[in-house]
Amino acid sequence: MTTSRSRNGPRPRGTMDDEGHGFMVELERFQGPLDLLLHLIRQQDIDIFDIPIHTITQQFLVAVKEIRAGELDSAGEFLEMASTLIRIKAQMILPRPVEDEDEDPRAELVRRLLEYEQIREITRRLERSEAERARRRAKGWIEDRPGPALDDVPLETTWEEVMQAAMGVTLPEVVDRDHRVTPRTVSMEEKAGLILDTLRRLGGSDGIEFRRLLDPFNDRMHGVMTLLAGLELGRRRRILLRQSEPFRELWLYPRDESDAVREVETAQGGSLGPSPDGPPTEET
Template identity: 30%
Template sequence: MDYKVQFDVFEGPMDLLLYLVRKQEVDIYQVNLTQLATEFIQYVEFMRELDLDVAGEFVVMAATLMYIKSKELLPKDKQVLLEDDDEGQDPRWELIRQLVEYKKFKDAAAQLKEKEIEQESIFVRQAPKPNFKLMETREAPRPDVSVFDLVKAVGTILQRIEDKEGQTREIQADTWSVSQKIEMFRKRAQTQKRFKFSELFEDDRTRQEVVVTFLALLEMIRMKQLQAVQPSPFEEIEIQPAQASDEQASNPEDAAHEEEASGQAQNPSS
């Protein structure tokens, strides 16, 4: 039985689209839909290669983008004829409209979250005495890294290994399982406060090992045992122990899932 990771950060295809639009650093109405379609499909294919559980709505969106991309590549006169056949419906503008609406809700949700945090800091009952020593040494908060950033980072590592392997590949037996890598990460987190994303893959020699390591990392992030952060947009992603609440730590469902994962985990096929 293959080990599949169902990662809660995948909020749907619109979330991935908005992420890719922001990467282009342009207004939504000026986004390059051909480039957007290419990058979206690359991400979906790469998630499948990593054996991540890709929902059907991602596949539907990929098909829609492929249709839009094919229309963009046609000569202008053929585009007009095709639009006439489609009764004037332009999927490009419909997609942009959905993106704009999704961004509004996403931004509104972020503002509500900020308000919630602000209210929690104002209405406090029996607040403990401040630990000034801790406040002096506490570092500034670092933004969480999205799963799409992690997929892009591990893609670079996989490409590097593929370049080293060249055209000839020696078939090797898998020596690590996801559950074994998870146990390694737990031991490392006990002795090392923070480490670079690339350091996790230093001992990996094959694509299979990289995939197993990455799946183990995703599972520990999903279980809120590790956290991926990035000091600034151009710095390397770092991994550190997550600050899980007592409620999360004592959640029997998480413990049951963790035990099941350890018992059923096997190496994903390349």
């Protein structure tokens, strides 16, 4: 919800009917609760130093009700603000001791709103500077990207091995370049079923090469989902994944809780011929 680039220019983010209630807002257009509050205040020409806390709280709560269960992640921030508003409302109602030097309960909120508004203005200006700068290019300009910490990745392999692995990959030919992504995606559960069924059909403790699971499907998404399903099944201890060394073929083996131990043993000393110095990389 906070990913929308609702930055510049007045956009119809909410409308009010003639009576001034029934305030409709599209919550996902807002960067957060402060953005929403500012919007409510600005759209109704409310004096920010004298916010009618009752009305605003009401409107805010109506907007928050729109949050669906699936968006609970960012809902917390809105709910937190709602509780703040209610707290302020309560403090406004409660009689305050005369000698109490406490300021208006709304003061901190006003400060936050003003500060946030300022930040939004600065953000807009930064965006303009960024756009302007983007029109000038440097020689040999290279897209900056997060550099991986190379030290953390000891890669013990030779170019020959990389080459071999690369040659072994058969990529499906892209036939139709402007195909559209269809919403019907391959489900991981489907692939998990395929893996288990295949292994069951093979019977016993026979394994299957990952590559062969892809044979019927000439599609990248199937490959991705099959791999994910394989990893997930491994995690759930339903199958064993084995690779004798990096870049080698990935094997999938059935695994029973009862004979899990035996499986590990036979596979380790078994027909794969794992190199003595390179233990199997995956063992679940």
